Amino acid sequence: MPVSPKETFDFALKRSKHFLTLYDIVHNSRQRDGRSDWLASFKRFMRWPQRENIVRIDGKNKDSLLILRESLGISREHFSHEYASELLRSSLVCSISALDRYMHDVVVDRSWALLSQAEKDVPKELKKVRLPVLATKKALEKLRSNPQSRPGTLIKKEIQNVVHIDFTFQKKSDIEKGAKLLGITDFWRKVAAKMPDNPTPGDVQDTLTKIAKRRNQIVHESDLILKTSAKEISQREITRSEAQNAVEWVSSFVDALDAVFYP
Helix, strand or coil: CCCHHHHHHHHHHHHHHHHHHHHHHHHHCCCCCCHHHHHHHHHHHHCCCCCCCCEEECHHCCCCCCEEEHHHHHCHHHHHHHHHHHHHHHHHHHHHHHHHHHHHCCCHHHHHHHHHCHHHHHHHHHHCCCCHHHHHHHHHHHHCCCCCCCCCHHHHHHHHHHHHHHHHCCHHHHHHHHHHHCCCHHHHHHHHCCCCCCCCHHHHHHHHHHHHHHHHHHHHHHHHHCCCCCCCCCCCCCHHHHHHHHHHHHHHHHHHHHHHCCC
């Protein structure tokens, strides 16, 4: 049985969660250097030279412990929030990438099913999608050579190519365009009804817009604050809760989308 769009999304979203876990492991929760007596005892246990400088890093809630040897040339500053927060940015970006991939897969999957129906039942927006003429030619040649053949695979592959080249599904308008391709009416109300905490359709759209905008700031602006005549470089702040909330919301959003696209 082919992998479903939701299964692909769940696999991709794991990367977002991996980044959050890595942040918890490497973000140093210690406010000071390790105690000298503890470090000396550890070096004796490891049979390392006492003259060697080592650095102790405690992860979130001290659930993880990293010991860095002098030869690495890495200091405690490399495990500050400023450094480790890049993992949070990556987590947020990956969640939108997972959403984008999900929507591409859904449009390809559902489009092919819709094209198998009577022409009058094919959504208007889907009818506007243009396939390369050579793809049609190859499909016809396959049928001529073997009337029992099933050239649908060729057509479906071309639909996939067109959708991936011509469409992105990250913003509110993008998702809505995908819904129109599949002929989904009253789309945002249906999605909101499947979301937790009973948000309004407007709430759902606003949250998606905020997360997509945050993703674009990271990807297209290096998350630097735009200024016309800056005397210093300023980076936007990101917190762990912001990243985690974005990942969890996108996960709930795709759960709702899947319930609408596959009722």
